[in-house]
Amino acid sequence: MSTRPRTPAPGTPAPGKLPITELADLKARRQPITMVTAYDAPSGRLADEAGVDMVLVGDSAAMTVLGHDSTVPATMDEMIVLTRAVTRGARRPLVVADLPFGSYQVSDEEAIRNAIRFVKEAGADAVKLEGAGPMLSRVEGIVAAGVPVMGHIGLTPQTATMLGGFKAQGRSAEKAVRLMRDAFDLQAAGCFAIVLEAVPAVVAERISERLEIPTIGIGAGRGTDGQVLVWHDMLGLYDGHAPRFVKRYASLAGEITSALERYVADVREGHFPEQVHTYSMPEEELAEFEAAVGARLPVI
Ligand code: KIV
Numbered sequence: 261m262s263t264r265p266r267t268p269a270p271g272t273p274a275p276g277k278l279p280i281t282e283l284a285d286l287k288a289r290r291q292p293i294t295m296v297t298a299y300d301a302p303s304g305r306l307a308d309e310a311g312v313d314m315v316l317v318g319d320s321a322a323m324t325v326l327g328h329d330s331t332v333p334a335t336m337d338e339m340i341v342l343t344r345a346v347t348r349g350a351r352r353p354l355v356v357a358d359l360p361f362g363s364y365q366v367s368d369e370e371a372i373r374n375a376i377r378f379v380k381e382a383g384a385d386a387v388k389l390e391g392a393g394p395m396l397s398r399v400e401g402i403v404a405a406g407v408p409v410m411g412h413i414g415l416t417p418q419t420a421t422m423l424g425g426f427k428a429q430g431r432s433a434e435k436a437v438r439l440m441r442d443a444f445d446l447q448a449a450g451c452f453a454i455v456l457e458a459v460p461a462v463v464a465e466r467i468s469e470r471l472e473i474p475t476i477g478i479g480a481g482r483g484t485d486g487q488v489l490v491w492h493d494m495l496g497l498y499d500g501h502a503p504r505f506v507k508r509y510a511s512l513a514g515e516i517t518s519a520l521e522r523y524v525a526d527v528r529e530g531h532f533p534e535q536v537h538t539y540s541m542p543e544e545e546l547a548e549f550e551a552a553v554g555a556r557l558p559v560i
Contacts, residue, residue: 276352278313280385280408280452283354286313286485287474293453293486295356295476296494299325299342303491304349314476315350316388316488317343319358319418324492331417334360336374340382347383356410357384361418364389364398371398375407388455390416392442396449403450411446413439414480415458426503428479430459436466443467443475455488456480458505479505 286293295314298304299321307315321342322334343357357378364371371389378384386408389395399409414429423429430439439459446454453474456464461481468475468484477484489506492498496511526532541549 295488301349304346343382368401375402399449411451411454
């Protein structure tokens with residue numbers, strides 16, 4: 261019996277996995293880093309096949325796949341299931357699991373415990389958390405436990421109420437300086453990359469120029485070191501209102517609805533299934549079957 265594991269142990273990079281250190285090299289070479297969200301195995305595989313560098317299992321799943329109105333209700337257990345599915349599909353891209361609201365705010369210990377769950381139970385390569393300030397000791401603790409952390413500042417959806425809603429951040433000089441400080445603090449705490457969401461392009465560019473670690477922008481212009489988009493937004497799968505920074509690369513909701521409508525019509529009109537979709541049985545077996553069940557109900 262072979263003792264070689266079929267899949268790498270959690271926390272061990274799989275063969276062909278993009279080394280996390282490569283992200284800094286991409287930044288140095290000014291080669292934009294690509295990231296997209298995904299929530300299941302097929303989308304993880306498709307992102308991998310398309311050459312995406314990082315897949316984020318975002319807590320946006322609460323809205324895109326679980327039907328909530330915000331990201332806040334996402335739970336650790338739900339995120340574990342989704343992340344586990346994505347890591348089965350995505351091999352080369354780094355898979356970053358989003359710590360949901362409530363899973364890291366209470367204490368460093370709880371944050372570390374939940375980050376470790378993502379690695380051990382779901383095969384994540386890294387975790388992401390929102391905010392700076394009180395979150396810096398969370399970052400330090402998780403990194404010290406051996407789990408890479410991605411920061412997230414600017415518009416932080418988990419605490420959008422505190423920010424006055426879903427709106428751009430860092431639009432005054434004072435707030436832009438605050439953002440820059442937060443980014444430096446997160447870098448010093450050990451983050452390997454930082455998401456900048458909904459901040460003025462020029463602020464994101466200045467932060468990105470000054471940081472050593474890569475920035476990944478969403479609604480932050482072209483001056484970041486990489487970009488991230490939400491799967492359902494970019495593919496036109498989510499019927500909610502998409503923010504202005506989303507570019508739609510497909511309109512899959514329309515295609516799916518029209519396919520489903522054709523299926524419904526086919527079934528109702530007797531056009532599906534056709535002969536080619538059905539199984540037959542040998543003539544003599546059929547004759548025997550008919551004889552057995554012929555006039556009376558079969559005795560089972
Ligand atoms: O949850 C998510 O999808 C995110 C991205 C918007 C960065 O955090």
